[in-house]
Amino acid sequence: MMAYLEMKNITKRFDHITALDSVNLSIEKGEVHVLLGENGAGKTTLMNILYAVYKKTSGRIFLDGEELNVRNSKQAIERGIGMVHQHFMLIPDLTVIENILLPHKSNRGILNIKEKAKKFVDFACSYGIEVDPMALVGTLTVGQQQRIEILKALYAGAELLILDEPTAVLTPQEVDSFFDMLR
DSSP states (O other): OOOSEEEEEEEEEETTEEEEEEEEEEEOTTOOOOOOOOTTSSHHHHHHHHTTSSOOSEEEEEETTEEOOOSSHHHHHHTTEEEEOSSOOOOTTSBHHHHHHTTOGGGOSOOOHHHHHHHHHHHHHTTTOOOOTTSBGGGSOHHHHHHHHHHHHHHTTOSEEEESSTTTTOOHHHHHHHHHHHO
């Protein structure tokens, strides 16, 4: 039986440099995995291939039993893959709810922002996260911004969530809170 995610013999070359050489990764639904290695070991490169930021040189990826051939992150999101990058992709001058709603096609046109904000607060609470949807993202702490990024991916329907160096920018207290949230 095949795992939820199978990355088989993934190789990535940048010109004459081999960043990944026949890497295999297998993940079941509900599991949490940590990729450990030195800087330059290829952890982020492997995840960027899964999220379609980079194109693999060779190898195959299967998601829920089907071969995954996404060409960009938009298609990865449509397949239920979300990624929170080490450097957040939020727009600081927008509110939390504006950042959450911005990428969704269904939000084109006239929106009832208060209704959407209430729905999002309920969604965040289901994960045990309190959030002010009207707060400007630029006024939030790094830990709060990270939680918004995670919620943004989950709100978009992510079933597989990639977190690139999630503790690198957090204080020790925020690291503890992060692991509580992850559990």
